[in-house]
Amino acid sequence: xxxxxxxxxxxxxxxxxxxxxxxxxxxxxxxxxxxxxxxxxxxxxxxxxxxxxxxxxxxxxxxxx
Amino acid sequence: xxxxxxxxxxxxxxxxxxxxxxxxxxxxxxxxxxxxxxxxxxxxxxxxxxxxxxxxxxxxxxxxxxxxxxxxxxxxxxxxxxxxxxxxxxxxxxxxxxxxxxxxxxxxxxxxxxxxxxxxxxxxxxxxxxxxxxxxxxxxxxxxxxxxxxxxxxxxxxxxxxxxxxxxxxxxxxxxxxxxxxxxxxxxxxxxxxxxxxxxxxxxxxxxxxxxxxxxxxxxxxxxxxxxxxxxxxxxxxxxxxxxxxxxxxxxxxxxxxxxxxx
Numbered sequence: 001x002x003x004x005x006x007x008x009x010x011x012x013x014x015x016x017x018x019x020x021x022x023x024x025x026x027x028x029x030x031x032x033x034x035x036x037x038x039x040x041x042x043x044x045x046x047x048x049x050x051x052x053x054x055x056x057x058x059x060x061x062x063x064x065x
Numbered sequence: 066x067x068x069x070x071x072x073x074x075x076x077x078x079x080x081x082x083x084x085x086x087x088x089x090x091x092x093x094x095x096x097x098x099x100x101x102x103x104x105x106x107x108x109x110x111x112x113x114x115x116x117x118x119x120x121x122x123x124x125x126x127x128x129x130x131x132x133x134x135x136x137x138x139x140x141x142x143x144x145x146x147x148x149x150x151x152x153x154x155x156x157x158x159x160x161x162x163x164x165x166x167x168x169x170x171x172x173x174x175x176x177x178x179x180x181x182x183x184x185x186x187x188x189x190x191x192x193x194x195x196x197x198x199x200x201x202x203x204x205x206x207x208x209x210x211x212x213x214x215x216x217x218x219x220x221x222x223x224x225x226x227x228x229x230x231x232x233x234x235x236x237x238x239x240x241x242x243x244x245x246x247x248x249x250x251x252x253x254x255x256x257x258x259x260x261x262x263x264x265x266x267x268x269x270x271x272x273x274x275x276x277x278x279x280x281x282x283x284x285x286x287x288x289x290x291x292x293x294x295x296x297x298x299x300x301x302x303x304x305x306x307x308x309x310x311x312x313x314x315x316x317x318x319x320x321x322x323x324x325x326x327x328x
Contacts, residue, residue, distance in 0.1 A: 006114040008179040015172040037291035049302045
């Protein structure tokens with residue numbers, strides 16, 4: 001079934017497309033930022049810089065009980 | 066696990082690693098249901114099919130204020146308890162809130178052109194939301210402009226709490242002033258004025274966008290914690306380099322004076 005959007009279809013489609021684009025940019029930016037930060041932490045880890053706790057910079061505990 | 070455990074950034078990272086996939090899946094499912102229901106919603110007897118813009122515009126408008134509310138609570142955490150995660154939460158929320166506010170303005174403008182005959186009107190509701198958007202941008206600029214994170218955190222927290230005055234102005238602007246924007250039709254005394262065929266898709270989309278915010282916010286907070294970890298490790302590395310070069314210079318000077326004494 002084809003949805004009829006009437007004479008203002010361009011306004012409706014532009015609204016949904018803009019929302020999809022902005023949300024996609026937000027998701028992409030957050031994912032790229034995560035990759036960038038973890039890569040920098042691994043680089044620091046390899047160069048021998050460790051946290052005061054002695055744990056690797058990229059470590060997180062496996063359980064949170 | 067108690068709530069206080071989450072105050073530890075390492076435990077917080079572990080929690081986000083566990084819950085993010087579930088939150089993302091729930092967001093996708095709810096968004097799909099909401100979009101399907103929005104597509105099937107009937108045309109409004111006055112607005113026609115443009116009423117479908119409401120299902121995008123209203124959740125973004127709600128979230129633009131909700132995110133500032135979250136940032137205001139986080140700012141209290143920064144100023145009163147000086148908790149580092151509070152500033153992380155506020156800083157991570159700002160770009161997401163700015164994006165939702167931008168979408169509220171844009172979709173409102175695209176809805177306004179066919180219904181009001183204009184993309185923009187300097188009325189109280191539209192202007193106060195534009196001010197909110199500019200305040201988001203200002204806060205993001207402030208965090209970037211100040212090098213010391215703790216100083217930036219306090220300044221941003223004060224600005225956020227001052228900016229929270231704008232939230233009731235946005236909410237009640239349609240009641241206090243004569244505006245082109247319609248008054249509240251969902252959250253109002255006497256219950257929603259919307260028919261169920263519009264209200265249900267709107268509420269599903271609102272919950273889906275709220276879940277989207279929670280998911281993106283947790284992921285952005287995780288990134289901010291990692292960024293601060295990178296910064297502290299880089300500072301540690303720089304201080305080690307400076308210390309070793311100082312001790313190297315000191316020992317060379319010591320050897321030179323010994324040699325001079327021996328001569």
